Amino acid sequence: MASKYLRILSAAALAASMAFPVSAGAANAKAQPAKCGGASWYAMSxxxxxxxxxxxxxxxxAHRSFDFGTKLKVTNQGNGKSVIVRVNDRGPFKKSRVIDVSKAAASQLGMIKSGVGRICYEIVG
Known part of the structure; x- marks a missing residue:
């Protein structure tokens, strides 16, 4: 009788885990709260x-440690503009920066001309 209940409970736990999957990015998100710092943009081929x-x-x-595919909301502290980016690269390699963004993201953040800016980022979705 106890094994029947154990099988039912195990099946329910499996169904619940499939209904609400936790991605690696989401698990990593719990480890790091929103962060602010320097950012730059880059374009390469x-x-x-x-x-x-x-x-x-x-x-x-580009972020030093977030899983590839993690989505971040990046906000320019100077003008309040925000953009959602997907982590697909490693960096930045300059200690004063916390993230590097693509040229398209930098354009939406209003930091093309300056090349750098102060931003805050947080994990989304």
Whole structure:
């Protein structure tokens, strides 16, 4: 009798885990709260650390540790403009910066001309 209840409970737990999957990015999100710091933008023609070709027209970013595919809301502290980017690369490699964004993301953030800016980011979705 107890094994029947255990099987039912196990099946219910499995169904619940399939209904509400936790992505690696979401699990990583719990480890790091919203953060602020320096940012820059970059455009290159080679492959990113995730293996995909860099496309400056895509809304992407480089972060030192977030899982590839993690989506971040990045807000320019100077003008309040925000954009959602997807992490597909590693960086930045300058200690004073917390994130690098693609040219398209920098354009939406209003930081093309300056090349750098102070931003805050948080994980979304």
């Amino acid at each position: 080679s492959k990113t650390a995730s293996g995909e070709r860099m496309n400056p027209s895509n809304l992407t970013a």
